[in-house]
């Protein structure tokens with residue numbers, strides 16, 4: 001397990017482009033293979049697949065079963081991001097490959113983004129900015145908007161990020177309710193638990209999606225949930241695009257069956273449906289929730305530490321499986 005970088009570098013495959021801090025570290029201490037730059041990937045797997053012991057990836061680039069199965073000596077996958085729905089966890093488990101993600105360090109930034117979206121969709125700040133820039137202020141009045149303070153915030157998935165959203169919502173005098181598979185007894189007692197998502201949507205002004213992505217939550221937010229949220233309700237998604245049935249969302253917005261949406265994530269990133277681009281009642285962000293200097297540094301440190309820790313001590317710090 002001990003690695004003597006100078007004489008015997010360990011082969012690590014990077015699935016897609018990663019921040020410079022990570023790439024430089026891997027390049028310095030391991031033998032780095034840039035998967036996305038390899039022209040003949042099949043030939044690489046045949047001739048060098050056996051040498052690869054580590055994968056570095058991200059929630060965006062993931063790791064498929066096929067890739068894992070082509071690397072018979074793979075031991076560890078160190079991924080940037082808390083979400084790991086793009087990594088085939090069953091395949092990793094079956095082959096006893098350790099998978100590590102970067103939980104915790106990004107909670108505040110993701111929760112900040114959820115609150116920013118709540119404020120922006122209801123007060124229409126982005127639209128107001130466009131209004132000023134277009135020189136319209138002198139000629140017309142910007143319409144009145146909706147007050148977010150004191151409203152009802154429904155959190156879909158009260159995990160650690162959900163708790164940070166709830167804390168911030170409370171600072172805006174909002175009531176907090178949540179939907180989880182099970183009620184939590186380690187959260188403030190006044191956070192009202194719903195075992196039914198439709199009922200939570202009915203009782204929410206802002207429905208904030210913070211559940212993990214993947215097959216289990218695919219299209220959890222569907223037509224029925226949107227109808228329950230209703231024409232005065234706003235949908236906020238800082239989780240994964242797949243959690244929301246995007247076609248149903250577009251239709252609900254077009255028909256004004258919900259008031260608006262604040263979205264940091266989409267089903268086919270970086271594609272955003274043209275219909276959404278043409279709407280004023282939505283705020284669209286390019287999956288930036290964790291994208292601050294501070295948080296991306298902390299995420300990069302964790303990616304590096306997980307990788308090094310595996311090859312130095314045989315364990316990762318933040319293990320998924």
Ligand code: 8YV
Nearest residue numbers: 058059060080081082083290
């Ligand atoms: C990242 C994310 O931007 O943590 C996550 O799950 O979605 C984001 O923080 C993404 O993983 C790409 O690295």
